[in-house]
Amino acid sequence: TRRGLAEELAALEGAQYGRYKSLVGRWALPDGCTLELVRGQADPYAPPARIAVHMPAELAGFPRELWETATRRRALASYLARGADRAVRGEKALRVDAGGQEVLDRSSCSVDGRDGSVTLRLGAALPGHGRRIDGREAQRLLTRVLPDAAGRALRYGALDAEAVRRFVHTVEDSVALRDALPGLGLVGFVADGAVLPRRSGVDDRPARDSGVVPFASPPELRVTVELPHAGTVTGMGVPEGVNLVVGGGFHGKSTLLRALETGIWDHVPDDGRERVVSRSETVKLRAEDGRRVERVDVHAFVDHLPDGSDTADFSTENASGSTSQAASLCEAVEAGAKVLLIDEDTAATNLMIRDARMQALVAKDREPLTPLVDSIRSLHRDHGVSTVLVMGGSGDYLEIADRVLMMDAYRPSDVTKRAREIASVPTGRRAEAESFPGVVPRVPLPASLDAEVRGRPRIRARGEDVLSFGDHEVDLRAVEQISDPRQVTGIGLALELAVRRGHLDGERTLAAGLDLLEEELTTGALLSVRDEDFAVPRRFEVASALNRVRGLRMRRG
Ligand code: ADP
Ligand code: MG
Incomplete structure (x- = not known):
């Protein structure tokens, strides 16, 4: 029988750093876990070694209901990774990738669907004295600190059972809510009471100052959904079709759109967006001048370019704002998007609108761009692609929107009727396209x-x-x-x-x-x-x- 990991590390004290690689493989630890050195570390400055800790099912002890579906396993693993990250926080050499507000499938932690055993994977900067192995410190790190952290973070018996359950149930409810959208004819849902604003542009946790206005759905769009754990939940359903979000600057339009953007992912409890979901085929679009485009048919939006290039088979190394957004839209539909999100803050104005006065001044045959306002209805009618547009600066969309939502001091109201009345007075604008022709594969x-x-x-x-x-x-x-x-x-x-x-x-x-x-x-x-x-x-x-x-x-x- 070979020596245990602790003895091996002791024996390597002072050896050439590269000898760590000789330990690649699996090592039984006294507590019943297995430590696996997946990848060694060539020298002290190379990327950290990769280590896996396998916690067998009988030690982990999670009840089957916490891991019997893929969704529950993802949630449980996410919870465990966060705990493991906290458990090794004081050790600079150990790095667990725990994730942020979203609950994603990630490689750092997984729960086996056959038996509920747990594997934690992490980076470890293996200790050295310069280019020699520090065996004593490695022994402490790998045979004491790590197993101890695993014992505290990956075993059901050591955890707050209520908190684990709440985490898993929150994720499961979020998935159920998202899965319910198509049957309800919705592309998104924002629960009453949701907290949409974030702490800052670089801090994705919920805003917490007293000025936060919790979301409250307008009666016309209110929908009630039964969730497996939370029970009856009400909120705003965003219907299929063309949705317009209007309102004054700084009234919360972009914040609402961003919540829908990230509603494709599930969120941790107390994120504020746990019950804000959108269809998983939702794609946010924006202008991106300078990007490359390879053979996209953008002629529905761009035609008769001054350089004569063929916009039905369009390539460029340096797209303009409008052509980049047109290409991104076509690419999203090609990839299977069913919902497109666009914010005026990041959109190319000339791709979005061209009003009556501009039509009068610049003849159509001098303008390569056909604005989205003229094909957005067809996108839904003929291609099943819904849209949510934030557009506070132009009224041209009022005529073609199925729903108009107004944000007023962070409170939404349904102003569709009033918008229709206003739009019934003609502006003299002429449509420049009949339909969206679809994408060329x-x-x-x-x-x-x-x-x-x-x-x-x-x-x-x-x-x-x-x-x-x-x-x-x-x-x-x-x-x-x-x-x-x-x-x-x-x-x-x-x-x-x-x-x-x-x-x-x-x-x-x-x-x-x-x-x-x-x-x-x-x-x-x-x-x-x-x-x-x-x-x-x-x-x-x-x-x-x-x-x-x-x-x-x-x-x-
Ligand atoms: P708009 O797009 O209408 O100009 P934003 O969505 O950018 O407005 O929001 C403006 C500011 O208001 C942001 O700082 C945002 O964090 C904050 N905010 C958004 N929604 C809320 C809310 N429900 N409660 C409090 N502050 C909010
Ligand atoms: Mg905005």
Whole structure:
């Protein structure tokens, strides 16, 4: 029988740092857990080693009801990762990726659906005296601190059972609420009492000052839903169709839209948005001048460019605000979006509106842009794509909106009737398009999506904004529904997986490839990547990243 981990570490005291690698493998700990050194650390300045702690089911002791569905396992694992993070907080060498306000599938913690055993994965900066192994400190860290933290954070008996249950039930209610939306003809729901504003632009926790106005639904849009745990919940249902949010500046329009944006994810208890949900096929759009576009049919919005380029098969290395937003819209629909969110604060005005006076001054044949106001009805009617637009600055949408919601001092009211009356007085504006023609499917060419640098995949995230993917630097600043820096790594891994598994094989359309990838995102291959912290993205974030790879080549399908 081989020596235990503690003895091995003691024996390595003072050895060359690289010898840590000789410990890669599984080690039984006295308390019944298994510690696995998944990946060693080459030198003290290299990325931390990767360690997994396996807590067997009989030790973990979680009742089956807490882990019998995938949703409950995700919630439980998220709760456990947060506790583990707190348990090792004092130890600078240990890093648990616990996540923020969203409850995502992530690699740091998982609960096994067969028996309820728990695996925690974390980074550990292995201790050294310079380039020599500090065996004594490593022994303390790996055979005492870590098992002790696991014992406190990953066992049911050591936890506040009520808090665990509340966390799991909150997530399950959120999923139930989201799943109920299509049957209710809704694209989103905001519960009465929800707290939408955040503490600051860089702090996603709920605002807590006394001026916070809890959400209160207008009677016309009030919907009642039965949830498995919370019971009867009322709130505002956002219906399918074209929804317009109006109101004065600073009255809470963007805050409401942002809550819907992040309603694709589940939130932790007391976030304030636990019962704010949107359909999982919801995509936020914005203008993004400078982005690249590869062979998108944008002619519904852009035509007769002065340089004569073909906008039905449009490519550019440097899109304008309006063409970037038009391309992003078409790409979102191509990827399967059913709900589009647009905020005037980040939209290209000339793609949104062109009023009667401007129509009179600039003839249509001198204006390449056809504003969204003329195809937005068709998007819903002919393509089943709903919209929620924040638009406080132009009344042209009043005529075509199915619903107009006014935010007034953070309180919404339904002003649809009044908007109709106002819109019944003609402005003289003429529609410039009959319908949205749909998107032309594209086939990504996998050779242009190479993740490898010198024979090895290179996938790195720089915050929430940049993904290094092979030789490519993908700018994700405009992909606003990424909710966690680790999701950027998840996007890179998903993209690499889609190519490696042949989902994007140069024959299949992007949409078909995403269908195949989607299955792997939560249940399959992606979560088996074990040596890296990442969180699972949606197909839409993966598609958005792909569309922003500078060297990407597409074929028209
Ligand atoms: P708008 O888009 O209408 O200009 P914002 O949504 O940007 O307005 O909100 C303006 C400010 O009001 C922000 O600082 C936001 O945090 C705050 N705010 C939004 N909703 C609420 C609310 N329900 N209670 C208190 N403050 C809020
Ligand atoms: Mg705003």
